[in-house]
Amino acid sequence: MTIDPQSHIPVYLQIVDGLRHAIVRGVYRAGDVLPSVRELSLKLKVNPNTVLRAYEALESDKVIEKRRGSGMYVAMGGLKAAREQSAEAVLESLDEVAVQARAADMKPQGVMKHFAQAMFKVFSKEPKS
């Protein structure tokens, strides 16, 4: 995970997205301990307050949980929650695409046909657990 300090996306959101993505990909599994605030802040070279904010956001989204005395862990339902939130993000991108298609004056059927083909190509390639 790297932070882009020149992005329009606030750093804490970048961390949230990055961690969520890592959990979805299986880098962190349920019950795994996450880096401490200080560790992650030094690794990403950002203010620890920002890391804390990201952790708090993920905690309220039920992706991670705090265990007293030992830090942040991936919650039991964390993978599911992370997937759901990632799914939401994907759907939001689709909304964006619809707006852009309209702006480009495209026909809905053409767009949907292309999308169906792309989905088929991707989903039939990789077996996903």
Place this chain on the structure above:
Amino acid sequence: MNESNEAVIEFLGVRKRFGTQEAVRELSLRIPRGCVYALLGPNGAGKSTTIKMAMGSLRRDAGSIRILGREVCDDPSWVKQRVGFVGELQFIYRWMRIAEVIRFCSSFYPTWNATLCQELVRRFELDPRKKVRHLSKGMTVKLGLLLAIAHEPEVLILDEPTSGLDPLMREDFVDGILRNMCDGRRSILFASHTLQDVQRLADRVGILVDGELLVDRPIDELLRTTKTIRAVLTDEKSPRRTPHGAIVESVDRREWSVTVSDFSAGQVEQVRSQNRVESIDAVNMNLEEIFKAYVRGRRNVA
């Protein structure tokens, strides 16, 4: 966030004038404990003047500046024992060796942490026997940072300390700060042009232009609510209603761009309904773009 309500640095109605030039106008600013505050502004905006006044090197014309509850002019020695300062240029005694500089400075701070100092000497790769005049710019800045944080101050004030440093040195400097200062109890005020460092380190941002503080907001909020609304005008000549909260606007051929400070979806609709436009969308802005918008907006008005 680890912030209490206690203000560690507080400017109230501060003014400073040089001859006929108003360098700082009615500046009021509050930095709570644990906050990392970045002060941005173009050259000559008054950032260095503000910081010099906070360090007591320049007398203000009006208003008050309190650090850790004490008025800076009243008890400068007390304040300086609790504040670490790194300026844009280092004027450390060039004839001293690093070991001598450390011995000299450590004698003034009851809270000097010798272990931390040794660790920093090691981490910054400083040779204690070397004279300051033989150090490169990057090494001098690192020495300056060491002197500023080895006494574990509650407040750190930085005036563009990384200007002129190569990217690796800058990273070492930022790392030095993160390792030793960002623990929720210590507060930092820094003036900088290096916006990448600002976005990494700052909790809160202030934008100072021509002596006036145009913005004073948390950085995440600033990024989230400052956007540019772009619309294609159906007719260039018909009058336009500028939306509320506009910072700067421009027209290029038929494209009308308005940067607003309090973006909401409702605003887009309002622009669409109040003007004759086709195709309207909102563009996100990064810190550099926001900074430029504020400067341009101020200069257009002035």
Place this chain on the structure above:
Amino acid sequence: MRALLWKDYRMNRALLIVSAFVLVSPYAIGFAVQYRNAQSTGMWGGMVAAMALAAMATSLLTISLLAANAFTQERTDRSAEFLACLPPSRLCILLSKFALAFSVSLVMWVVNLVMGLVVAPALGDFQPSLADPVSFLLPTSALVFAAGWGASTVMTSPVGAWGVATATPLVLGGILYASWYYFGVPSEGEFGSAYSVAAVVVAVVGFAVSSVLYVRRVEP
């Protein structure tokens, strides 16, 4: 405070060596030149008195330089700005510089006074006594010290402050001369003592005022 004294001592080390040299050389040179003469005439006292007088005169240059250098040296390389961000108060910074410049000047004067007013008369009778030149040189020394000190609190250039220091006795003398010429005050007989008193008064007041102003200002 000790750290400040160490710092001021180290910064002025070259100047201290020069001062030691300036203190010793009138005696060394005088001795080397006049030795045979004194041996044959037996006028050791006169020789020592002459050397002491020369040393007192030359010490004016180093004393004024010590004072003129006090604050200006740190302004030439802007290390004064570094010091200003450190905890020591303006008063402590000033006291440390004063301790150094004044103690060295004092030592020079004590040595020369002892040689001139104690050792020389003890070695033999000679005319005239040094009391008159001393009554002119000592107040002048105070005046150049104070003028150099005061100039140094506001100027950036050590050489410039030194120039002010060395010019001040001439200016004072000039003012008194003009006053005698146009107003007849002070009278010719009193001119010497008027100068000495005026020099001491100007020195003390100038030193006090410039020091207080320095402590109350904030600019490095």
